[in-house]
Amino acid sequence: MNRFIEHPTNKTYDIIIIGGGISGAAVAYEAASQGYSVALVEKGDFGAGTSAATSKLIHGGLRYLANFEFGLVRESLKERKTLENIAPNFVYPMPFLVPLHKTGIRNKWVLEPGMILYDLLSYDKGLTWDKSKRLPLHRLLSREKALEMEPIIQADDLTGAILYYDCANLNPERLTLAFIKSAVRHGADVANYARVEDFIRETGAISGVVVRDLLNGTTLTLRGKLVINCGGPWADILLGIARGKPGSNHIRRSEGIHIITRKITNASAAVGGLTPTGRPCNLIPWRGHTLIGTTDREYIGDPDKYSVTREKIEEYIAEVNASFGNPNLLKYADVLAAYGGLRPLVDDQTKSVYKTSRKYEIFDHATEGLPGLVTVEGGKYTTSRNLAENVLKVVAKQFGQAAKSATAQKHLVGSEIADMEAFVAAAKAKSPEFAGVDYLARMYGTELDPLLALARSDKMLAAPLNADGEMAAQALYAIRHEMARTLTDIFIRRTGLGTLGYPGDDVAEKIASVASRALGWIPARVERELESAKMAMSVPG
Numbered sequence: 001m002n003r004f005i006e007h008p009t010n011k012t013y014d015i016i017i018i019g020g021g022i023s024g025a026a027v028a029y030e031a032a033s034q035g036y037s038v039a040l041v042e043k044g045d046f047g048a049g050t051s052a053a054t055s056k057l058i059h060g061g062l063r064y065l066a067n068f069e070f071g072l073v074r075e076s077l078k079e080r081k082t083l084e085n086i087a088p089n090f091v092y093p094m095p096f097l098v099p100l101h102k103t104g105i106r107n108k109w110v111l112e113p114g115m116i117l118y119d120l121l122s123y124d125k126g127l128t129w130d131k132s133k134r135l136p137l138h139r140l141l142s143r144e145k146a147l148e149m150e151p152i153i154q155a156d157d158l159t160g161a162i163l164y165y166d167c168a169n170l171n172p173e174r175l176t177l178a179f180i181k182s183a184v185r186h187g188a189d190v191a192n193y194a195r196v197e198d199f200i201r202e203t204g205a206i207s208g209v210v211v212r213d214l215l216n217g218t219t220l221t222l223r224g225k226l227v228i229n230c231g232g233p234w235a236d237i238l239l240g241i242a243r244g245k246p247g248s249n250h251i252r253r254s255e256g257i258h259i260i261t262r263k264i265t266n267a268s269a270a271v272g273g274l275t276p277t278g279r280p281c282n283l284i285p286w287r288g289h290t291l292i293g294t295t296d297r298e299y300i301g302d303p304d305k306y307s308v309t310r311e312k313i314e315e316y317i318a319e320v321n322a323s324f325g326n327p328n329l330l331k332y333a334d335v336l337a338a339y340g341g342l343r344p345l346v347d348d349q350t351k352s353v354y355k356t357s358r359k360y361e362i363f364d365h366a367t368e369g370l371p372g373l374v375t376v377e378g379g380k381y382t383t384s385r386n387l388a389e390n391v392l393k394v395v396a397k398q399f400g401q402a403a404k405s406a407t408a409q410k411h412l413v414g415s416e417i418a419d420m421e422a423f424v425a426a427a428k429a430k431s432p433e434f435a436g437v438d439y440l441a442r443m444y445g446t447e448l449d450p451l452l453a454l455a456r457s458d459k460m461l462a463a464p465l466n467a468d469g470e471m472a473a474q475a476l477y478a479i480r481h482e483m484a485r486t487l488t489d490i491f492i493r494r495t496g497l498g499t500l501g502y503p504g505d506d507v508a509e510k511i512a513s514v515a516s517r518a519l520g521w522i523p524a525r526v527e528r529e530l531e532s533a534k535m536a537m538s539v540p541g
Contacts, residue, residue, distance in 0.1 A: 019230035032186035047176030053341020138164035206372035273323035310541030436469015
């Protein structure tokens with residue numbers, strides 16, 4: 001992939017997309033696959049905002065049944081199956097263990113009917129392309145079996161547990177990148193670190209944007225017949241610029257924090273707790289560690305100034321400990337990594353952001369005198385592909401064409417795999433010299449061979465750097481083929497080298513050495529990159 005803004009042309013696009021999170025990436029792929037000429041610009045790195053701040057799940061949204069959002073749950077369950085099909089190296093069945101108690105909302109007579117409905121709404125979950133992706137029906141476990149399977153759950157008042165299945169997302173950042181790559185394969189032009197600073201208005205309509213290249217400071221004008229605002233938590237800020245009235249619009253933003261600790265659960269299943277305020281608190285197995293999430297509270301302020309703080313993490317640890325009835329379950333020193341993000345929500349006037357819907361809305365601003373501009377708000381990672389399909393129905397009407405989506409029937413780039421376990425076994429047999437080939441095969445899919453070819457070209461690039469067998473060759477591959485431009489891009493969004501916490505100075509300096517040679521950094525730039533990446537990978541405080 002190449003940053004197209006480094007080689008500008010006078011091309012007029014059918015569609016310009018602002019935002020390179022999962023929504024913008026999915027819309028770009030959908031539009032390009034339907035034959036539209038597409039440009040996508042992202043002011044940071046692809047998937048660096050909300051799309052990276054997930055619980056690493058692809059799920060139907062069991063809790064939305066309590067809000068009677070049956071349509072949202074059915075859409076999510078359908079898209080869960082679709083992502084299992086088109087991204088088999090990223091999306092896997094994940095068992096969930098939900099304790100049942102005599103009192104409170106988590107008792108058999110409340111949850112069992114909901115689980116039956118959940119199974120009914122996912123009636124087609126057995127129709128996956130890869131048989132290993134098929135999800136079983138839920139089942140009830142006895143109190144004894146539940147405690148045997150997971151001693152961490154609170155035994156007081158326990159009557160048993162429900163075991164059901166959703167899906168894990170191995171690496172949301174790379175799955176987002178797979179959508180970007182799929183858009184590029186169909187002809188889309190994309191660029192990260194490209195910030196929209198203004199909109200072009202001609203004869204009362206939006207006809208393009210002014211973009212600043214944040215890597216070299218230059219500006220350029222992009223012209224397009226339609227601009228789609230997929231700015232997520234920044235969507236209202238972009239609307240203010242488009243209207244010439246900054247701050248004139250407001251969307252609700254919900255803050256979600258996750259922490260990663262040593263492995264504190266006993267089984268391979270995620271464990272569902274409940275906070276004292278009634279929110280889910282999940283302990284999710286991930287890469288030999290435990291991922292815990294998430295908070296859900298309203299964020300007021302500039303989204304560019306959002307950060308995770310020690311105070312917020314400590315507050316969440318107290319909630320987690322209360323959720324499992326053990327004040328000593330976690331301490332701050334147990335936190336190896338932490339991350340957070342802001343979710344854009346459709347404001348339905350509910351008091352609590354936790355109860356605010358995760359549905360999405362598509363606005364055609366022609367109705368308010370701004371033709372040429374469409375905004376997408378709300379949504380969740382799982383339903384992003386279907387969101388994009390619905391966006392293109394709106395687009396098709398404007399272009400006088402028929403919308404013909406095929407993205408649910410095609411593998412994403414790098415995911416062209418019919419049988420995931422057979423693919424991994426073949427990769428291990430073909431490249432036994434790489435200890436991490438199992439993990440790398442899942443991260444890179446059918447792009448594994450060119451990565452390993454790089455590693456074989458230089459033994460320094462092939463040396464394992466962590467327990468998963470990741471290596472410096474990934475940094476070079478990320479720069480040459482995946483538009484990585486900073487150390488943080490490499491450590492957090494192209495590899496897993498920094499997603500379990502700061503890997504140490506030795507690893508950081510090895511990756512910095514590879515990146516500096518590939519990108520021509522001077523020593524001062526290397527020091528800035530190392531400092532910035534260390535801050536991004538370290539626990540606050």
